[in-house]
Amino acid sequence: MKTLITATMIAGSVLAIPMFAQAQNSTEVYGSLNYGQTRTRGADTGAIQGRVGAKLTPNFGVEAEAAGGVDGDTVYTPGGPASVKMEHQVAGYAVGYLPVTPNLDLLARAGYGTTKFKTNNPAAASFDGSHDSWNYGVGAEYKFDDKNGLRADWTKSEYTKSDLSSNTLSVGYVRRF
Numbered sequence: 001m002k003t004l005i006t007a008t009m010i011a012g013s014v015l016a017i018p019m020f021a022q023a024q025n026s027t028e029v030y031g032s033l034n035y036g037q038t039r040t041r042g043a044d045t046g047a048i049q050g051r052v053g054a055k056l057t058p059n060f061g062v063e064a065e066a067a068g069g070v071d072g073d074t075v076y077t078p079g080g081p082a083s084v085k086m087e088h089q090v091a092g093y094a095v096g097y098l099p100v101t102p103n104l105d106l107l108a109r110a111g112y113g114t115t116k117f118k119t120n121n122p123a124a125a126s127f128d129g130s131h132d133s134w135n136y137g138v139g140a141e142y143k144f145d146d147k148n149g150l151r152a153d154w155t156k157s158e159y160t161k162s163d164l165s166s167n168t169l170s171v172g173y174v175r176r177f
Contacts, residue, residue, distance in 0.1 A: 079123025
């Protein structure tokens with residue numbers, strides 16, 4: 001069994017060499033600045049997002065995201081109104097790209113992250129604190145030229161150890177380096 005696992009790992013490594021060789025020639029590094037509107041159990045919160053990523057091949061890349069909350073909301077609970085705000089969020093993603101035209105890519109992403117919410121009412125305690133999540137979503141990026149573009153996407157966050165989930169719509173400016 002150990003021999004089979006070792007042989008599989010060696011074969012996989014050998015087969016991956018051409019992909020990584022191509023990736024070195026075509027890696028596209030980018031950064032983006034976005035506004036994201038997140039809905040979590042009736043609370044609509046806003047955040048400024050920063051993303052840094054690398055498109056390793058025409059169809060695959062990775063990106064990291066960090067966000068800071070800028071807009072809170074009030075939700076009504078049996079214990080009275082509660083203000084809810086996203087304090088911050090960080091996540092990492094694998095990103096798949098589908099080039100539609102030279103200027104338009106559709107994308108899908110999946111990853112893992114953590115989000116910290118803050119509330120002022122114990123009746124809304126399910127929001128309060130940090131929540132880890134599995135995230136997935138889809139979007140599109142339109143390139144104005146070789147360096148500048150616009151991206152819009154939707155991301156679903158399924159929080160672990162919680163009954164919360166979020167939907168985030170974001171739009172932003174992308175700059176390739």
